[in-house]
Amino acid sequence: MIDLYYWPTPNGWKISIMLEELGVEYNTIPVDIGAGDQFKPEFLKISPNNRMPAIVDHGVEGEPITVFESGAILLYLAEKYGKFIPQDIRGRVEVLEWLNWQMGGLGPMMGQVSHFATYAPQLTDNDLSYPIERYGNEAHRLMGVIDRRLADRDYIAGDYSIADMAIWSWAIAYEFFGYNLDDFPNVSKWIERMYDRPAVVKGRELNSEQRIVAPVLSEETKEKLFRQK
Ligand SMILES: N[C@@H](CCC(=O)N[C@@H](CS)C(=O)NCC(=O)O)C(=O)O
Numbered sequence: 001m002i003d004l005y006y007w008p009t010p011n012g013w014k015i016s017i018m019l020e021e022l023g024v025e026y027n028t029i030p031v032d033i034g035a036g037d038q039f040k041p042e043f044l045k046i047s048p049n050n051r052m053p054a055i056v057d058h059g060v061e062g063e064p065i066t067v068f069e070s071g072a073i074l075l076y077l078a079e080k081y082g083k084f085i086p087q088d089i090r091g092r093v094e095v096l097e098w099l100n101w102q103m104g105g106l107g108p109m110m111g112q113v114s115h116f117a118t119y120a121p122q123l124t125d126n127d128l129s130y131p132i133e134r135y136g137n138e139a140h141r142l143m144g145v146i147d148r149r150l151a152d153r154d155y156i157a158g159d160y161s162i163a164d165m166a167i168w169s170w171a172i173a174y175e176f177f178g179y180n181l182d183d184f185p186n187v188s189k190w191i192e193r194m195y196d197r198p199a200v201v202k203g204r205e206l207n208s209e210q211r212i213v214a215p216v217l218s219e220e221t222k223e224k225l226f227r228q229k
Helices: 010-022 041-046 070-081 089-122 129-152 162-176 185-195 198-205 219-226
Strands: 002-006 026-030 054-057 065-068
Touching: 002 010, 010 070, 010 089, 010 162, 010 198, 041 054, 041 065, 054 070, 065 070, 070 089, 070 162, 089 129, 089 162, 089 219, 129 162, 129 185, 162 185, 162 198, 185 198
Parallel strands: 002 026
Antiparallel strands: 002 054, 054 065
């Protein structure tokens, strides 16, 4: 059995999609990041960076294995079950390149787009036009990178893989943040291709009733989520 520490956000969806794809049994433990659950001592033992997702795998010999960071979790699960990453070195390195591209590029930039467009206006009176333009342009550039990548293939790196699960979860967020996909026709087709997979739909829907889109921040959430030191 795998415990999934989860809240319905792009970083969470990647892992719920992977677990659904694998068809393994898992137990979802909500981490309400707006209420500060990520600072509970029992969670920090698993995820010392106070971020979700994280997993605890009880289905191993000896002590359960804990994993934080979504890229590490995807790789751990892909290796454990021998699925969604190729065995040959050439195929494998392509998946690792794109997985790391999401972790260092698309994820953090989209996170900043969301922060400056949705939350920062509730946190400061400062002029936010520069950061909104800066992160918006960078997100647009990165979406162009995957659009070109998908021009002559159905999936990001060879067959459907953990790279698709990771990148897709942030690519669909682009529209939630108020941008459109008109400049990215190949990404649009790939998004739909992925939605044809029942595991993607199910993983994306996990606990979706808990998700608040463009929330008005409570004072508690402002403190817990945005005034960390
Ligand atoms: N690099 C991390 C990012 C995880 C992350 O930023 N998670 C956010 C939610 S999407 C979180 O837990 N935030 C809680 C906080 O900021 O305290 C990963 O890929 O797992």
